[in-house]
Structures are given as structure tokens and as C-alpha cells.
Amino acid sequence: MLSTMTSDSVDAANHDRLAALGRKVLSGHPMTRAEGEWLFSLEASADVYDLLAWANRIRERFKGNRIHLCSIVNIKAGGCSENCRFCAQSAAYQTEAPRYGLVDDRAIQSAAEEAQTNGVVGLGLVAAWRGLDEGPVLDALCRQFAALRRSGKARPDASLGIIKNPRVARRLAEAGVECYNHNLETSRRFFPQVCSTHTYQERVETIRHLQAAGIKICSGGILGMGETRADRCELAFSLREIGASVVPINILNPIPGTPFADRPPLPPLEILQTIACFRFILPKQEIMIAGGRAVNLRDLQSMIFLAGASALMVGNYLTTLNQPVEKDLQMLKDLGLDPRWDKHGFSDQEETGAPPAARHEPVVA
């Protein structure tokens, strides 16, 4: 049957529905799955710009004008046993990414000094390996985390892969690790097409061990790997249910030599739409835009904040270059956003009132 609605009336209906959903989130009510799926399904650019405007209001309501800055330092590079198909550091692929063993304390302290100079809140120590267990490497890392904490230069964060032993998580917490990055990467459905050497469930269990030890979770994913919009929506709801405090959104920067080298780039507006949908679903979390932003968004980079981002990864990424930190800081200043780190703690989960163990049980088990 032919519709008698004009395109104008369709737009007006979307405009009204977006406004109703925006007001619902602003008043503290969580989005339903069906509502999230509808936001992800919007196609018309007029609707997407409308969505961005509401996402910006939600960011302002829950995060103010504060921007949380993080940096990373690669403490062990390349030669990883895992086969994540986007990753230049996997030993399974021939890439030009650097390879080196565990760095010494000086490299970490120098990264911490740079972070402090740039007003960065968290410094993540990142290692390219499957995961971490008890032993001399954990002992050395704990000494480094404790030294970083004592220095007061940056919050000691970690991204050290899969943890199967709850004692490892407790040791990291005792050493001062406050936040651990472990991305779900994508939906549970799509994950086997991203990696086959470990499972989505192992990632979920790692997050549970860390939460049980009292460590905050930084967990997000990568856009543009061939996933559907429904996969992105699923990821956003899984991150809400698992209780992530910081949600990094990476956009695939296809690396020659990796199986995802030929994935077509996402249109910038679709990336911004995804960020905005995440802000609707995760209104209080730090939504951090990380790897791939410069290459994929180009001149639209500053629009990530209009789309609802409240955090930024600055400095270089693990295997690719970012734009200079000074340029990012100038962008924030020009937008009237405030990255001063001494004022920022985690402001997401405390407001929800639920303890970590209760928050993540329902969906990801």
C-alpha cells in the first residue's frame, strides 16, 4: 500500500520522536533496546543532525563542559599471540608495527611527565600480549604502577589483556591501578569474526575479575570492522550492563598486512551518529574518542563533542599517529571545553548507585 505521508511529515515525526527520547534521557530515564535500535537506524542527514543536537544537550546535562583526557604508553609492542584482525601487533600478520620487549621505568616516567604537562588525567600502560598472570612480569608491573601512583603525575591505568586469576586483579588494585581498559570490541555475535584465539566470554570474565577487585572499567569497541548497526547498538547496551565507566570508541584505521586492511571507511556522519547513539544509551559515562579519529573524521573531528563525546585520547596511539596534542588542546579551548585534569574524577557510576557486581550480571553472562 502506498503511503500518503509526505517526506516533510516523516521528518516531523522523527523530529518529535527524537525530542521525546532526548527529554526522556535528560530526565534520567534509561533508553530501551527498541529505542536504541531506532536511533541507530536513522538514515536522513537531517535526522542525524537533530540526533547530534540532542546528544550534545545530554552531554552538557551529565558531563558539563569537562573533557577527560587520557594517553597511552606501549610498554611491550608487537609479536602478540592473538589474531585480532584489526591489529598491527598480532604476530599472525606481516605489518610494519614496531616490536620491543618490556620497557624500563624511565620510559614510563617520561610518558607520565608528558601526560602531566598536557593536563592528561589517565596514563594507560598497554602491552601487546594475550594476558597477564602471576609471576615476575606482574611483580615488575606492580612496582611500576606503584611508582607512577607515588609520582602523582597521572592516574595509573592499564590495558594488559585477559586476566583469568582474581589474585592478579587484586594485585593490580593494590599497586594503584584505578582503571583498566579491556574492550568488548563489538557485539557478542560479531566477535568471532574479529578474533578466534580468545572469546568474547573471556573478555567479559576479565572485566568481572577487575570489578571484583574494585578497579574501574574502560571498555568500548571499534567501528568500521564490517559490523552492522545492530551490532553497534548491542555493544552499547552490553557496555551499559557490564558497568563500563569509560567507553572508548575507536574507528578502524585499516593497517596494511592485517585481514581488515581493505575494509571500506565509514562515512564521517555515520561515525558521529554512532557516538550520539552511545551518548543516549550511556548518558553518564565518559565516552572517549580514541584511535582512528583523525584519519576517519578529518575536518569533522571537533564535531565529536557535539555528538556527545566527553573524553579524548591524546598523543599517539599504539601503532598509528594522532594529531599533535597542542592541536587537540586548542580545539577544546576553541569549543569552550575544559580539560583541566585536577577537577575530574569518575562521575558516572557513583551517580547510578548500583555496586559494580550487581550492575554487570544480567546481559553478558
Ligand code: SF4
Ligand atoms: S588487539 Fe591486543 S590481544 Fe589482539 S592482537 Fe592486538 S595486541 Fe594482541
